[in-house]
Amino acid sequence: MTGLERNLKYWFSYVGKSIGQIYLMIVGIVAVMSFLDGSDFLMTFSKNLVMYLVMASAMSIMVFGFSNITIIFPTTVSFSSKRSTSLIGMTVAQHVMCILSFAVAFVFGLYIEPNFRPMAGPAIPVVLGGICFLFFIGNIMAVLSDRFGRTLGMVLYMLFVFALVFVIVFGYNYLAGGKGEALVQALFTNLGAASVIICALGVLLDVIGVWILAAGIKNKDLKF
Amino acid sequence: MKTLNCTGIVKKFGNNEVLHGVDLTLEKGKIYGLIGRNGAGKTTLLSIASGQNPATKGEVTVSNSDDIAVQPMKVWDNQDALDLICFSREINVTAGNQGIGGLKVKDYLRAARTYFPNYDKELEDRLVKEFELDVKKRMSKLSKGMLSMVTIIVALASRAPYTFFDEPVAGLDVVARETFYKIALEEFAESERTFVISTHIIEEAADIFEEVIFLDKGQVILKENTQELVERVVHVSGKEEEVDAICEGRKVYHVEKIGRSKAATVMLEPGEELKNTADITVQPMNLQQIFVAMCGKEA
Amino acid sequence: MNEILSKEKSIYIQISEMIENDILRDILLEEEKVPSTNDLAKIYTINPATAAKGVNILVDSGVLYKKRGIGMFVSAGAKKLIMKRRKAEFYENYVRAIVEEAKNLGMTKEDLIKMIDEAN
Secondary structure, eight states, X not given: OOHXXXXXXXXXXXXXXXXXXXXXXXXXXXXXXXXXXXXXXXXXXXXXXXXXHHHHHHHHHHHHHHXXXXXXXXXXXXXXXXXXXXXXXXXXXXXXXXXXXXXXXXHHHHHHOGGGGGGHHHHHHHHHHHHHHHXXXXXXXXXXXXXXXXXXXXXXXXXXXXXHHHHHHHHHHHHHSHHHHHHHHHHHHHHTHHHHHHHHHHHHHHHHHHHHHHHHHHXXXXXX | OOEEEEEEEEEEETTEEEEEEEEEEEETTOEEEXXXXXXXXXXXXXXXXXXXXXXXXXXXXXXXXXXXXXXXXXXXXXXXXXXXEEEEOOOOOOSSSSGGGGSBHHHHHHHHHXXXXXXXXHHHHHHHHHXXXXXXXXXXXXXXXXXXXXXXXXXXXXXXXXXXXESTTTTOOHHHHHHHHHHXXXXXXXXXXXXXXXXXXXXXXXXXXXXXXXXXXXXXXXXXXXXXXXXXXXXXXXXXXXXXXXXXXXXXXXXXXXXXXXXXXXXXXXXXXXXXXXXXXXXXXXXXXXXXXXXXXTO | OOOOOOSSSOHHXXXXXXXXXXXXXXXXXXXXXXXXXXXXXXXXTOOHHHHHHHHHHHHHHTSEEEETTTEXXXXXXXXXXXXXHHHHHIIIIIIHHXXXXXXXXXXXXXXXXXXXXXXX
16 A cells, blocks of 8 residues: 555544544533433434534534644554645545535435525535634644644634534524524525635645645654 | 664753653664663663654664665664654553553454564564463453453564664563563564563563663663673672772772771773782672663662 | 572673583583574673674684574584583683792692692
8 A cells, every 4th residue: 555545544544533532522421411301302302413413523523633743643653654745635534524424414304304405506606615714713723722732722612612512502593593494594695606616716725735734843853 | 774863952841851762772683681770761772762652852863774875774764764663561451441442452463464574474473372371351451461362462563673662661561571581582583673662670571582672871881782781780899909900991880888887880991800819809790780780779 | 400690701602601500501402403692692681792792703713503593502522522621721710820829828739739638
């Protein structure tokens, strides 16, 4: 196997396993929560599951970005992997798995909330752009905490996570209520081409983030 | 010539220069002992020689062919060269289950297996059994000794032509240490691998090193065949004038004076012999004593 | 072959002496194969190159001979060779040293011979 193949194999299995574990945990927690809630189990479960899965996917981008770069990446280098190849493996695996996990939550969400379906078309590129934007933030924070110390990185990470959780929970509940739906529907139906631009912006930022990370890591003295 | 070459390696951390122009040639099929005090720069040197961290100045190349026409490869950022090297360093497991800590030993070993192109699973199984390691344990729950064993297993099972061990026996009890030396020798005898073992438990390991490299304060001060070195360096003691006469024109390390008696560590010419006389006593020194004489506080 | 290595002499010299001892004790017979350098390295936990050095001393002195592709064998007449060399070494390392030391202690030749008689 070439260096690239080895890295793809490893990173996919590692990221996949980690995300899988988180998902299993969430499904379990949400199931218990919904069970204890009393009312219609299936409905509560589905609604909460989508929200928590989305939140988890978003957060995992952050968590992974950090521990993958500071701990797992050096481990691959200690196994004699070329640095750039490992970064490629890491980035590809993270993106694919995260997008997949979002997609699962997305599809599940559409299934239980038929009102959202017409918005799905324009929503997809926006969500994609959003995911890429999150990756960008994750990379920037990894670079910042590397430059200015782990504590700052941790603080920034916490702040961002809170903001993210807030937006998702609030946004989701808002959307699920009557008023929000109409607003979002109007928003999305008018977006059209703009949604693709938003997506492209997100992707561009992501690419820049990866480039900055790679440049920083290329010749850095790794701490193992 | 099949060698791994370090030329003019300088390493600076900020303004602190820790390696001052190190030149080192490692030949295929030899066991080297890299000996130095804490902070001498052993880990830094091995890290650079294995292409895991960059040098500030200088170059590391490796050649895996006896054909003169074949150019040696640069090690840094070159997967073809990196495929020949394994530097199994101390595993740092932060408490808790983040990152590696959460992995089980068998997952960690599987990762190593994915990366090293010559990895030998059978050898890994044999070593796991030999060290009585529980591979289902989480890395964060391992003792220092068990972590050392994992490092050793990865290094040996990697079957990399150039394999570096950074203080592999740290944390191992004496029986486990003997097991390591035995297993390393067995593996060495069957392959044509190059082992570089850094240690500061010198005497124990001295017999398995074909050559020793003394690293002191960021410089290689000696690289010799172990047996020859031990034969050439002697401890001369006795009447001051006689000892001084012996020291004339010879490399001398570590002189001591007590009253009219003097003692000195002297390096003789290859094959030279110095006999006891009425006024001086000539004694052999072991590797550890030689190292202390050359790199100790009063050297 | 079961002696332990000491720290007093060079390892490879000890290896050669141990093989010689085994030959003198009929543990290794003439024309018999001697353990390979890798085996010796494993037994004593030493570098194979060191073991090889020890074996080569014996090849150079004629105590062992090499059969290409098979290994090292004990020469015919090895025992006699070893005894002859050890007697010469005995003279060099012990007898001369005794004489030196006796001189240092201010003893005469007769004093020394008297001592030897007493010890016998």
